[in-house]
Amino acid sequence: MLSDLSGPTNGFGLRFLEQLNTSDSNKNVVFSPLSVILAYGMLLEGATGRTREQIKEVLQLSSIGDQNSEISQAAKKLLGEYKSISKSYADRLFSLILGNLLLVNKDYSLKEAFVKSLSRNYFAKAANEDFQKGVEVMNKVNLWVDIKTFGKIDKILTEPPGPDTVCIIINTVYFKGKWRKPFEGSDTFDETFTNSDGTKSKIKMMSLVGMKFKYLHNSIAKFKVIELRYIGKVSMIFILPTESNTLSNLIPTLDQTELERLLNSMIRTKLRAIYIPKFKLEDTHKLHEILPRMGMGLPFSGHAEFKNITEKSDLFVSESIQKAFIEVNEKGTVAAAVTRITGTLGGRSNRAKEDFILDRPFIFMIRDKQTGVNLFLGQINQMPDLN
Structure with a gap:
């Protein structure tokens, strides 16, 4: 049975590829539209107003329904099926392992409903960390990513998060098929x-x-x-x-x-x-630069509305990166992707x-x-x- 996320991964994926070609039509590209949609689906749980609508429009999620709950239910259903594959409950005979992580700066409090929704619908692991110990946090995140992608992507943070970082949302996708x-x-x-x-x-x-x-x-x-x-x-x-x-x-x-x-x-x-x-191909995409060109500018601006994440009114996405990897050979294919969203206080026949x-x-x-x-x-x- 087709997933409700089938259309968005196809439609958004093609428009994302087209956007990358406007800046350089000669480059090699690999990315995971599913990883972007799941990461920003988690962010959508905390978005309100026009910010919420822009995320839905660019990711082509409006086809699923008007309510965030309809989108989160579609994600929950798909993630539940893929969770059974990773635990070998389903006889699909390939490896597909997804991970979601919500990292929270202990100096800030997130709204309980937001954290519960990510845990319930996206099976996201939530952890409170002391962002004053930035290097320690960076190493923990990169180790988690390295494990989730079986060493294909060893880091998603290249520098420690600052003390003004409120939260970090991460999705990983790992595929291996023969x-x-x-x-x-x-x-x-x-x-x-x-x-x-x-x-x-x-x-x-x-x-x-x-x-x-x-x-x-x-x-x-x-x-x-x-x-x-x-x-x-x-x-x-x-x-x-x-x-x-x-x-x-x-x-x-x-x-x-x-x-x-x-x-x-x-x-x-x-x-x-x-x-x-x-x-064999490795790629990095600056989503905080690409998605605004596609019409999703508000989440990255001082006018972002994430009233369902924290009481702080000036939360915005300061940086968002996807790293992706693919190798195709005689036996089959291995592919991995990590999408990170960093929410920071401030403005931006x-x-x-x-x-x-x-x-x-x-x-x-x-x-x-x-x-x-x-x-x-x-x-x-x-x-x-x-x-």
Whole structure:
């Protein structure tokens, strides 16, 4: 059954990717739309007025309902399912582990209803810390993140929080999946990847020959879509523009509705061969700079309204960072993301007839087929040269 968060992770994720491309359309990107939505869903529990509406609009959460409780219930339901996966109650056969943390400066008191809601609906661990001991707090947070992401992201705080920091909200997402049909290492070969700037890179290309995949070749819109299944009801989707198209032209044409239509239009097709590059990517996103450009400016300003978090009237988000990691190889995929929000006082067909070759810039996403949630989304524009 699709999750109510399916639409927001798809729609917001695509608009976030488009926003990143406005500043640099040649960069490689990986991020977790789910992690952003869960972190800001927790923040939403304390937001009021126009601040609350901006968070909902930009994250496309209005489709779930008008009340915060409807959004938190959708999060609770999804997190409950993923909690069962992490504890092996559900036979989904892949690893998906999420964590939520609310760190509170002991010199400030948060409203009890806010803390209870995060614990009840987001399963957030809440801890009071002495922020006068900033280095100690930083080390505790980074150790928690390192453990939750199995060492893929070892820190989310690069400097100690100041004494004027009221609270820190953190979400982590860790995914590990094995291909249903693994690639043979002996079939991996050296190949050339054409980067978005026209340069060439030598890469390691994995291959599978003569198999059926869910596939779509849209000759009018000039792109191809393919689904590679992991063990369990989760998959990786690749969207490849044709040689006469580009990612920068393609991404603005995709929205939640169009993406769902494309995925539903794919049919099982026998391809002569598919070729997927091995890649590893780490990325950092300054959400406090990106989200305001998308229309969510109030949470980061002196006009922020977080009346349901604390009695203090001048609480705002001073900084928000997401770090993300992905590695794709012959066996499968490992991906992780951490999103941090720091709240501070102050102001601011079946015939084999064609190949699918990822030898130029492409979009990728890791999608939970059962809930429809996009766990990770990104693009590859440049590949490092092996030499």
